[in-house]
Amino acid sequence: MELVERLTPSMRRVARMFVSTDAVADEVVQEAWVGVLKGIDAFEGRSSLRTWIFRILVNTAKTRGQREARSVPFATLAGDDLDEPTWDPTAFDADGNWTSLPMDWRGLPEERLAGRETLAVIGRAIEALPPMQAEVIRLRDVLGWSSEEVRNALGLTDTNQRVLLHRARAKVRAAIEDHLRSVSA
Amino acid sequence: MTHQIVCRDLLEVITGYLDGALPADVHAAVEEHLSGCDGCTTVLEEFRTTIALTGTLTEEQITDAQRDTLLAAFRGWAG
Numbered sequence: 001m002e003l004v005e006r007l008t009p010s011m012r013r014v015a016r017m018f019v020s021t022d023a024v025a026d027e028v029v030q031e032a033w034v035g036v037l038k039g040i041d042a043f044e045g046r047s048s049l050r051t052w053i054f055r056i057l058v059n060t061a062k063t064r065g066q067r068e069a070r071s072v073p074f075a076t077l078a079g080d081d082l083d084e085p086t087w088d089p090t091a092f093d094a095d096g097n098w099t100s101l102p103m104d105w106r107g108l109p110e111e112r113l114a115g116r117e118t119l120a121v122i123g124r125a126i127e128a129l130p131p132m133q134a135e136v137i138r139l140r141d142v143l144g145w146s147s148e149e150v151r152n153a154l155g156l157t158d159t160n161q162r163v164l165l166h167r168a169r170a171k172v173r174a175a176i177e178d179h180l181r182s183v184s185a
Numbered sequence: 186m187t188h189q190i191v192c193r194d195l196l197e198v199i200t201g202y203l204d205g206a207l208p209a210d211v212h213a214a215v216e217e218h219l220s221g222c223d224g225c226t227t228v229l230e231e232f233r234t235t236i237a238l239t240g241t242l243t244e245e246q247i248t249d250a251q252r253d254t255l256l257a258a259f260r261g262w263a264g
Contacts, residue, residue, distance in 0.1 A: 086196040087228075096191030098224040105231055114238060122239055141239040147204055158206070166200035173235040 004033065007050060010138065011057050014154070017077050017131045018058075018065035028064050032057040047152050050145075054153030079130030082163050086170045103177055112183065118176060125175035129168050136161060137168035188214040195225050199232050 008029060015025040015032075035056045043052055065071065093099050105113060112118070126134050126142075135154065139145045145153070151161040188210045190198075195218055201207045202215050219226050 085193070086199075087193065089193070092191075092193045096193035098192050098222075101224045102227050102231070104227050105234060106227070113234070114241070118238060119242060122235075123242060126239075126242075137239065141236050142242050144240065147206070162200055162204065162206065166197070169200060169232060169235055169239075172239060173231055176235060176238070177231075 003049075007053060010135070010143070011054070013131070013138075014054065014057060014135055015061040017135075018061035018070070018072060020065075020068055020070050024064065024068070025061075028061045029057065031064075032060045035060060048149055051149045051152045055155070058153070058155055077130065077132040078160070078164060079133050079167065081130075082167055084167075086166065103181070105177075105180065108180065112180070117183075118179060121175050121179040122172055125172045126168070129171060132156075133164050133168040133171075136164040137172065140165055141169070190214045190218050192218075192222060192225050195219075195222075196228060199229055202229075203232065203236075 011029045011032065012022075012025050015028040016022060019025050019028055032053070036053050039056065043049065047055075087102075091098060091100050091102070126137060129137070132154070136150055136156075139150045139153065140147065147158070147161055147165075150156070150165075151158055154161075156164070190211070195215060198207060198211065198215065202212065205212075207215065219229065
């Protein structure tokens with residue numbers, strides 16, 4: 001029962017990527033749990049249990065999305081900014097070396113860096129990400145899943161998982177920096 | 186020296202570096218670069234700090250109503 005409570009928020013969001021409404025996403029989550037109960041004897045422990053549950057969820061959600069004739073392009077879920085540079089290109093010379101050094105957070109008081117305001121900024125930055133970037137950073141950095149678990153759970157390639165996570169982290173980092181600049185200005 | 190990396194390109198592989206997922210020659214080039222570059226070391230530390238701060242967030246609680254609905258349904262299937 002604890003597992004149900006723990007996984008459900010992520011499962012609802014992941015399901016919602018593939019179907020049209022929150023209500024349908026809830027149905028998908030329930031349907032996925034039924035599938036888990038029916039199939040639990042076949043679970044062979046080759047992946048982690050939560051990864052296996054997410055595979056069932058994603059398959060259920062995709063099937064439901066197809067039935068709704070709602071096919072969401074990968075680019076919509078993943079974001080169209082995956083090829084963009086991590087850092088403002090004008091910070092480098094023609095060879096790709098720094099011309100203006102990045103802001104250094106070290107030396108900032110701990111309470112300002114790790115304060116409640118900063119955490120709120122991070123939360124909002126994650127919510128503003130394209131859905132798949134948001135889910136990858138939640139699973140990896142909020143919930144602490146391994147890259148392999150996230151890749152298997154969401155059906156991503158190793159490269160895609162890493163690119164999505166890197167874009168997400170870069171944007172969260174930039175949001176923290178904007179916040180730190182605004183409060184120190 | 187078999188491989189060199191510039192600052193702009195190093196920033197693209199920070200997540201791969203932190204995951205230990207880079208090819209050995211690229212990983213070595215990143216370490217070599219970091220040992221002599223304050224700017225890139227700063228950004229790497231900021232990524233580490235970002236990850237640590239993100240890790241202190243908690244998964245938002247689902248509403249009681251949603252949980253009750255789900256748990257009721259779950260008890261139905263289990264029983």
